[in-house]
Amino acid sequence: MLGAATLAIATLAGVLAAAGVALQQLVSVAAASLCAVLFLIPGLYFLGYSRRLASRELALVHTAAFVRSREAVPIEDLAEELHVSREDADRILRTAVREGHVRGRFETPTRFVAERSDPPQPRRGP
Numbered sequence: 001m002l003g004a005a006t007l008a009i010a011t012l013a014g015v016l017a018a019a020g021v022a023l024q025q026l027v028s029v030a031a032a033s034l035c036a037v038l039f040l041i042p043g044l045y046f047l048g049y050s051r052r053l054a055s056r057e058l059a060l061v062h063t064a065a066f067v068r069s070r071e072a073v074p075i076e077d078l079a080e081e082l083h084v085s086r087e088d089a090d091r092i093l094r095t096a097v098r099e100g101h102v103r104g105r106f107e108t109p110t111r112f113v114a115e116r117s118d119p120p121q122p123r124r125g126p
Contacts, residue, residue, distance in 0.1 A: 003045075003046030003047035006046055007040070007044070010035075010036045010037075010040040010043050013033075013036035016028070016032040016035075017033045019032075060096045060099065061101060062082070063082065066081050067093065067096075068114050070114075072107065072111055072112065072113045073114070102114055
């Protein structure tokens, strides 16, 4: 939202600069152009940052879903699923656990077991 608002202000400043050119107001053109540049740079930064955050969240949610769909997951399988290195897959999984996307434990340094969210079924019979 912040990136979009900042880019909108930069666009408005660009329109004002174009109007200043049409009216042959050199000082207005310079001021509006300066404002456009000053808002464009942070606007692009905010937009890129928000996209990175969205990608990060998507990777964490996908990791949690992948891990929950299996009883135990070797880190190598997760790395293959995410198309990243084993070290990156391990880091992503640890982040997903730390931020609460998935619960579980590492059986070994290279094998993760997710907690089941299904409630235990009552035993039947004698």
